[in-house]
Amino acid sequence: MLLENNNRLGKLNTRKQDICLTTEEKVQEIKILLDTEHAKWLKQFEQNHTDSIGNIELASDELKRFLTTIHEARAMLQSVLKIGSSKQIIITKYKLQNQISDHISRLKCLDIWNFADDYKQHNSDFLSQIYTTKKFENVELSTLQRRAVEMILLSAPEVDDKDNILQRRKTMSQKDWMKVDFEKLSEMGGLPERVYYGLFIHDTRIILSLTSLPSLKIYDISKPTGECVHTEMCQNKPYGLCHSGLCLNEICVSFENYINHYRIDIAETITFTKLGTIQLEEPMLAISCGPTTVFAANKTKRMICSLDFSINHSSTYVCPGIKAPFVSSSTISDRH
Structure with missing residues (x-):
């Protein structure tokens, strides 16, 4: 019986060591998996956050540039209204109108107006996520369509191509x-x-x-x-x-x-x-x-x-018998 007890003690000690070693290895694997997936999740979240912040900052920079265009146009027009002739006022208005319209057209072409609005994390049971999908669930990003260009146009309806003349010209130029x-x-x-x-x-x-x-x-x-x-x-x-x-x-x-x-x-x-x-x-x-x-x-x-x-x-030029000349200009090139 003493011999059997000694053998049993040796066996239990050996099994304990084997199980503890195996368990430690499995825990280390889980830790590595958790750390790896946490690092991936964090990197993705950081990238999304950087993109969201960068998009808002980019849109803000564009709006600042547009604000500068407006301020400069206002200052120039006020100056011409004070000291300019009717001819200078007409020319200045035409140039500024085209300048602002071109800037608005540029803003329209930029795909930066859908801003990040909020982050949502629906499930924080990471252990369950690791067990079932082997990865963390990403943070959900909700966006808000600010429609900034449309808001600008609502406050300046006379500036934009309200009659769609530019679009009409493009459509007409493509007709067969x-x-x-x-x-x-x-x-x-x-x-x-x-x-x-x-x-x-x-x-x-x-x-x-x-x-x-x-x-x-x-x-x-x-x-x-x-x-x-x-x-x-x-x-x-x-x-x-x-x-x-x-x-x-x-x-x-x-x-x-x-x-x-x-x-x-x-x-x-x-x-x-x-x-x-x-x-x-x-x-x-x-x-x-x-x-x-x-x-x-x-x-x-x-x-x-x-x-x-x-x-x-x-x-x-000489055109005998002419009662009235008539001229017509191209709307897309300087041909008359």
Whole structure:
């Protein structure tokens, strides 16, 4: 019995050592697995956090740059309004409007406006997660769509391309004109005189310049027969018409020796607002505005002008019997 007890003691001591060693090895494996998965989880969380913070900081930097653009534009416009001429005001407004519109277009192209809003950890039973999936469950990130650009546009609706002229130009430039059919939707009969110059100021509104009874007439062409819905009397004879930028409702009207800049608001009533007057170096009957230049002509001379109608180049031409020149400019290149 003593011999058996000694053998039993030796066996138990050996088994204890084996089990403790095996258990320690398994615990070490679990510790290594926990440490490894914790490190992976922490690295992923840190990366997500860094990306979230970086995105917010990047958006903030972009908004700071846009704020600087606005402040500089405001300061420049206030300065020109105090000491500038009507011509300088028109040019400055046009340039600043395009500058701000370009900046807004850039902001629209940036994919940075979905901000991180909160972190959520639904399950912290890491032991169970290690047992079942061998990894920790990631922290859930919830985002908030700030729609920052849309908020900016709500406070500055006149700056953006509200008539989608740029988008329309792009769409029109991509059309296959060999496959386009023409359909007459409306006509204007019984005009009081021969009319040379007309312009769309709205999808269903056209403005015409009349010289015998000096006036600008607006016709509604939403019906088969166009109807005159407004007459704006003029002190002198109006001739050529062109848009003065990216808005359909802002136009320049040539009165031969000077240009008037108008904004036309179409609602229940139609309102003309004169934004300024530019005195011309040479008489201009026909005018047409391209992306960076204005093309103009009278009965004997054609002119290439800057956007303030200052003449950069001119040449004479002869066209016997001409009653009124007509010019048309490309909206995507300086071809006239």
